[in-house]
Amino acid sequence: MRNFLLVILLWVAHGSFCQAQNPNEQIDFKKHELVWSAGLFKSWLTDTHLGFNKIDNKISPVFDEQKKIGLSLQSHYLYKPCKLFGLGAHLGIGLDVYSNIKTPVVLFGGSISLGDNNQFMIDFGWADGKRKRITDEMKTQLLDSNYSEIPEIYEDSELNTAFYIGVSYRLF
Numbered sequence: 221m222r223n224f225l226l227v228i229l230l231w232v233a234h235g236s237f238c239q240a241q242n243p244n245e246q247i248d249f250k251k252h253e254l255v256w257s258a259g260l261f262k263s264w265l266t267d268t269h270l271g272f273n274k275i276d277n278k279i280s281p282v283f284d285e286q287k288k289i290g291l292s293l294q295s296h297y298l299y300k301p302c303k304l305f306g307l308g309a310h311l312g313i314g315l316d317v318y319s320n321i322k323t324p325v326v327l328f329g330g331s332i333s334l335g336d337n338n339q340f341m342i343d344f345g346w347a348d349g350k351r352k353r354i355t356d357e358m359k360t361q362l363l364d365s366n367y368s369e370i371p372e373i374y375e376d377s378e379l380n381t382a383f384y385i386g387v388s389y390r391l392f
Contacts, residue, residue, distance in 0.1 A: 254295065267318065288316040300333070308330070308333065
């Protein structure tokens with residue numbers, strides 16, 4: 221069903237952008253192009269963060285989950301059937317605003333470019349990267365224990381893949 225809706229959306233966008241052009245304008249643009257863009261992304265990769273809440277002498281663990289969002293830099297290969305619309309593929313890197321710069325996210329998938337000279341990009345696909353996690357055993361152990369001081373916990377991470385979507389602007 222999602223693929224069908226995507227095909228309909230692309231068909232409508234192609235028709236509205238490409239048919240609205242003057243036929244004389246369709247000659248002065250490149251059909252195939254390699255471009256770079258920068259923008260924002262949101263991934264469904266989820267980091268689990270651990271904090272501690274201290275009330276009087278009682279310390280209790282607090283678990284928080286956040287999806288990776290941040291800045292991206294990408295390279296796109298575009299096929300443009302008309303001057304105002306293009307389709308393509310991209311490969312890039314994303315930096316999560318909540319994580320350390322040591323754990324970038326690799327972004328790859330499809331691109332839709334819109335506008336004169338294809339400045340605006342809608343990116344979608346897969347995000348690969350490390351995500352912080354807390355095992356169920358560790359959660360159970362932390363919840364069942366009583367602490368007088370905040371313990372030192374070593375974070376575990378794993379490689380994972382999840383869907384992502386982003387918007388970007390063409391740099392060159």
